[in-house]
Amino acid sequence: MKRALLPVLAPALVALGLVPAVSRAEDAQPAAASTPVHQFSVYSRGGVQAYLAPNRSTGLFGGSVGVRDIIQDRFILQADVGYLMNFGNVVPVQVAAGMQHRIGFYTPAALATLTGFFGERLSFLSSDHPSVNRIPPVALGLLLAPARFTVEGAQLSILEFGVGVSPEFPGVGVAYQLNLIDVGVSF
Amino acid sequence: MLLAAALLGASACTPVTPLDESKLPVLEEIASQIDQDRLMGTVADLVAEHKSEKPFDCELLGPNTSVYPELCNLTHEKAGEYMQRRLEQLDLPVRREVVAKDLLTVSNVIAEYKGVKYPEEVILISAHFDVYYAAADDNSTGVAAVLELARVLSQYKFDRTLRFVGFDLEELGYVGSHRYVESLGSSKEVVLTVNFDSLGYYNDTPGSQQTSLGLPAPSEANFLAVIGNDNSLERVNEFMALNESFDTMRTFGVVASGLGNNPGNAPLLRSDHGPFWLRGHEAVFISDTAYFRNPGYHNEKDTMDLLNPPMFRKAVQLSAAAIAYWAGVQP
Structure with missing residues (x-):
């Protein structure tokens, strides 16, 4: 896996500015003994979340x-x-906890998520739900990152899938998440 | 956090809007006067008027006519004249508001029934009279509803003024209603618009109601949709509450956030209430949901045999009660 993907992944991370070009040679070395206890990073992602x-x-x-x-x-x-x-202007807030599994720089991950959707919405009124529920939904779910890679503390993940549920009394709502790309940089 | 949200969610649905129950008897009386035979007779008249008219000159609209053949099957003049004639027969003052601009000239039909307590506050009741093909459902049913509401409601006294409006050229992009709203300027006289577009198609078969992503609905196309935005949320709630009181028919409310102009709300804007929403006016849209269920939508199959007269009557009955309630009917 590592050898096969390195020629593709490393230039991609360099092109994104996540890894200095001079360190490309070092990227071939697995992160191992010197890994810090806490490795903080900022990340950004884009895609579909509803x-x-x-x-x-x-x-x-x-x-x-x-x-x-x-x-x-x-x-x-x-x-x-x-x-x-x-469906309106919405601020999603998500906290997540999970694990990654390292095979060289291939680091697939799975996380439990708690996602709140704050802001506008489209509401539907029926005999089961006769009035608008203005409390933001908060969904408990799972997020899978099967194509996630870490090189020198920079993370690149593509096509992450997530799903969660939130009670609606009666019934449940489902939160869907499809991250096309997630990029993180350590600091 | 989840538990807290769940508990909050359970209590967050505010109770159904309380109604002034002293009004319910007179509202029920008004609703009972909606006449199914008159409604269907008016639809038949309108269909005949459309069939007898030479369609609109679609060459004015450019090359899109090959992609959208319905553009070459639009009629409106005779239905407008018919609407005007019927409103005049009720002894209501009627005028045509003609606005010539760019390539299109619109001629809206406007009749008024003065309120006795707050005549400066207007409840606008509208439907578009231009249609594609014979258009029994879209929108001869809407026009028939407005005419029947004018007949019944003009027998009562209301606090607010009722303004019955036929909008021209809705099918070409809400042209008549857009120009009407423009003409209102900053005036706040129209306190609520109730717009009817397609009221007569119902089907109990599971799966007969179409939906789209993020726009769920019951599976059976046997409900009436009442659609509002945040400005008109209370009106939607009241409509639902009136239906609960009278147990008239299955209703489904939809409320868009803000003005209702988010991309995902686009299907909800597709009639003459749209320009009112976008200018910040209160407006509700009452419909059978048209293209989400009617196989005759914008084609030659939109004929009277697709209509369900008893359900159509119920939709107008419920609307009559709601409008009378909003206008402040006097006992």
């Missing part, structure tokens, strides 16, 4: 920025805030 329920729809297209802490090169804590549009 909350769809029988009584309201919100979000859809947009992105987020956040802060991530990778602990002992294994555990991930992160929090981000963003902007979504389509």
Whole structure:
């Protein structure tokens, strides 16, 4: 995996400005013994994030920025805030905790997420839901990052998938997340 | 956080809007006067008027006519004259508001029934009278509803003024309503617009109602949609509450955030209430949801045999009660 992807991934990270060009040779070395306990990074992602329920729809297209802490090169804590549009102007706030598995610079990850959707929405009124629910939905879910790579503390992940649920009394709403790209840089 | 949100969510749905229950008996009486035979007779008249008219000169509209053949099957003049004639028969003052601008001249039909307590406050009741093909549902039903509402409501006294309006050239981009709203300027006299567009198509078959991403709806196309934005949220709530009181028909409310101009709300803007929303006016849109269910939408199959007269009547009955409530009907 590592040898096969390196020629593609390393130039991509360099092109994104995430890794200095001079360090490309070092990238071939796996992050190992010298890994700090806490590795903080800022990250940004873009894609689709929506909350769809029988009584309201919100979000859809947009992105987020956040802060991530990778602990002992294994555990991930992160929090981000963003902007979504389509079914109104929405600020999604997500906190997540999970794990990454390192195989060289290939670091797929899985995270449990808690996502709040704050702002505008499209509401649907029926006999089950006779009035507008103005409390922002908060969905508990799972986010998978199967194509995630880490080189020298810079992270690049493409096509992350997430799903979550939130109660709506009666029924549930489902939060969908498809991150086209997630890029993080350590500091 | 999830638990807190869940608990908050459980209590966040404010109770259904309370109604002034002293008005319910007179509202029920008004609703009972909506006549199904008159409604269907008017639809038949309008369909005949459209069929007898030479369609609009679509060459004015440029090359799009090959992509959208319905553009060459638009009629409006005779239906406008018919609407004017019927409103005059009710002894209401009627005028045509003609606005010639760019390539298109519109001629809206406007009739008024003065309120007795706040005559300067206007409830505008509208439907577009221009249609594609014979257009039984879209929008002869809407025009028939406005005419039947004018007949019934003009027998009562209201605090506010009722203004019955037929908008011209909705199908070409809400031209009549857009120019009407422009003419209002900064005036706040129109306190609420109730717009009807397609009221007569219903189907109990599961799956007969189409939806789109983020716009859920019941599976059966047997409900009436009442659509508002944040400005008109209370009116949507009241409409739903009146239906609960009278148990008239299945209704489904939709409320768009803000003015309703977000991209995902585009299907909700597709009638003459749209220009009112975008100018910050209160407006509700009452519809069978047209192209989300009617196979005759904007084609030659939009004929009377697709209509469901009893359900159409119920939609107008519920609307009559709501308008009378909003206008402040006097006992």
